[in-house]
């Protein structure tokens with residue numbers, strides 16, 4: 001794993017979000033299938049029309065080990081972009097995770113794979129395979145622009161996108177936020193008096 005991806009993986013998405021002032025958080029209804037899932041890697045973007053997952057298959061074929069598939073599925077809640085077989089292929093190919101503003105199916109089988117999928121939920125209907133769709137183009141996923149190679153980080157709280165041009169700066173700010181959050185907890189969450197002093201200092205501003 002690239003050094004910068006490993007460093008981002010140590011930071012909660014909340015701190016990464018704060019470092020970018022909340023500008024690059026995916027729609028909060030995109031959630032991990034299991035709360036314990038985390039994902040970190042560079043985006044391989046996938047753009048599909050509603051109801052056709054051909055480009056997801058193409059992306060799995062072209063992916064490098066460690067890529068995160070980010071699928072622009074237009075927020076469709078009815079046609080699955082993948083089931084347990086397609087997700088199983090992604091896992092077997094060394095893909096790090098799948099993020100989609102849409103839904104999957106075969107949820108039990110996908111959970112058994114222990115492979116991080118972040119999505120809006122599940123459905124029963126498959127997608128067609130008419131061959132429409134693109135990979136490695138700029139997309140919109142969950143309200144955020146994602147370009148190929150942007151860094152994607154997901155955890156129990158959701159998913160954030162770090163544009164590649166600002167990744168070093170965002171990492172530094174996010175690490176600082178994590179440290180100040182920890183220091184604040186250690187100094188304030190001590191007793192009634194420390195909490196009262198803290199609240200008074202905030203409320204008197």
Ligand SMILES: O=C([O-])CC(=O)C(=O)O
Nearest residue numbers: 082083084085086126127
């Ligand atoms: O083939 C599909 O598109 C979805 C599916 O059922 C699977 O991945 O198991």
